[in-house]
Amino acid sequence: MALPLAAPAQIVDENGDVPTLAPLVQRVSPAVVNIATSGTVETESNPLLNDPFFRRFFDVPDEPRQREVQSLGSGVVVDAEAGYVLTNHHVIAQADEITVAFNDGREISAEIVGSDPETDIAVLQVDSDTLTALPLADSDELRVGDYTMAIGNPFGLDHTVTTGVVSGLDRTLPGNNGARLQSFIQTDASINPGNSGGALVNLNGELVGINTAILSRSGGNIGIGFAVPMNMARQVMDQIIEYGEVQRGVLGVRVQDLTAEIAEAFDIERNDGALIAQVTPNSPAAEAGLEAGDIVTAVNGTAIADASAMANAIGLLKIGDEVDITFVRNGESQTATATVADPAVGQVDADALHPALAGATFSELDERSPLFGKVEGVLVTDVSQGSRAAEYLQSGDVITSVNRQTVESMEDFRARTEDTERLLLNIRRDNGAFFVLVR
Known part of the structure; x- marks a missing residue:
């Protein structure tokens, strides 16, 4: 005798409703856009093909020196009044024309306000009076285990939504589209190639990051994605909007991670911080009194865990900013103040x-x-x-x-x-x- 199938278990609230993220998706989707770009790039060729004699002798036909390229990506409206859209630098890097498509079917041409390859962030601007923007979150408050939702435009499809949790913070990813300043949010919400530039939001519908990369050996998603934290993206965006570029200054130091072995060699009991390996003569760091062997533990009051954190902290400052650097020398904690210099000075x-x-x-x-x-x-x-x-x-x-x-x-x-x-x-x-x- 066949047993009756058990009724499927459901998780319901006090009103009998099944939990759903549909209202959240409906609320944030108008701010997430599709980005289509087209442009031309110079084609690489063998230097022999540029020799007229070689071309005549071997009857080499003329070939176009440029080829057309197209790409698809995603973006997020962050200022409805001004029409600012955040996306990735690598999405628009070779673009001559950019079209932004909204979930209501509108397609609007966009202009590049500016972009920063070192953080892989770009700012676009569209002319429209009817935009919806996402509120910006404080990404420093994000914790491992927090729920997130990634929205983007993978493979040219319409809005696609994936969910997951924050599985790591302050991650670095070698070779990420040339970006050098990295402090990624790692999430298991699937971020596919076409999601680049899309939104990573929290359950309050706030923008916590810009989806930018996946960890993959084959090009497919294996459940590990990375997003630029909103606080980093906001600093870059503010400079791009004000100056058209990131006016990144220099301090004049090379730092490295303070490993347990190096800490033992320096006869110190800590292994967090950034060890100054070299100071450029006549640089702001040299003028502030920093020396090789100093261990930087904080920048402007924010703790420095390693060399990457130090690079991010300095790399996001503007030319002319004063920076308080806390460091350990001969076992004693000290503080020095340096002014971030314009790299053009001295050229x-x-x-x-x-x-x-x-x-x-x-x-x-x-x-x-x-x-x-x-x-x-x-x-x-x-x-x-x-x-x-x-x-x-x-x-x-x-x-x-x-x-x-x-x-x-x-x-x-x-x-x-x-x-x-x-x-x-x-x-x-x-x-x-x-x-x-x-x-």
Whole structure:
């Protein structure tokens, strides 16, 4: 005799209603938009194909130097009156045209106010009188275990909603679209590739983060997603709206994590903080009295757990901001005040150095470069397109020697390039190095 099927168990409230997130989704969805971009990028080609003789001899047909690119992503309206929309830098990085689509079917062209690749945040602006914006949460109050909801536009579909909990805070993710300043919210709410730039909200319907990345070996979602915390995104957004860019200054220090082994070597009992490994001469850090071996424990009263926290704290400050740095030296806690400097101060135009360097700008090597503390040299801060220097230099290169003589500072660089016809440059670029002979 077959037994009757048991009635499905239901969790109901005192009114007999089944719990649902539908009202929350309905409330926040008008503020989450779809972003479609189109643009053109330069195509890479073998240098031989640029040689007219080679092309004629082998009858190589002309090929377009540019190709069209399109992408889909998501965004969040954060200011209905001004029409500001937050999204990811990598969503709009190559865009010539941007279209923002709303859940009511409207499609509106958007302009880029500015973007910041170091945090992967961009601000767009649309012209409309009927927008809905999400309230911004204080992401510092977020806790591991809090429920979150991710809303976005994966794979070009209409609004898609996933839920989960915060599974980690202050996470870093190597190689995330080139972003260097990272303090991600980790969540198990599925964040798919098309969700980039979408909203991570709490159960109050407040925006706690901007969805930006997934952890995956194959490109598919494996249940680990990352979002830029709203407090970080808000600081970047405020600067972009005010200046059109992030006016990021420099302090002049290279820091590293304070491990248990290093703490033992320094004869200290703590392993939290950021250890100063190098201080740039004449930098704000040097003028404030900081030294290699100091252990930074707080910046403007906020505790510093490691080198990443230190980089984030300094990297989000504006040029001219004063910063109070608490540090430990010889077992004693001290405080110093430094003023964040404009990295453009101290830059040298190549016209004052050597004709072969025309079009490039140089400065002391500092924390703007990932090679800071790893090599000695001068930093190439800018290269004018079509200039002589653009033939062999790129912004971000580090010149470590001239005519086989080491370069440790701008003073060295000036001396090595004076009164010489030709320059044999040793250039560090990313993880590689090469020589270039120019005259």
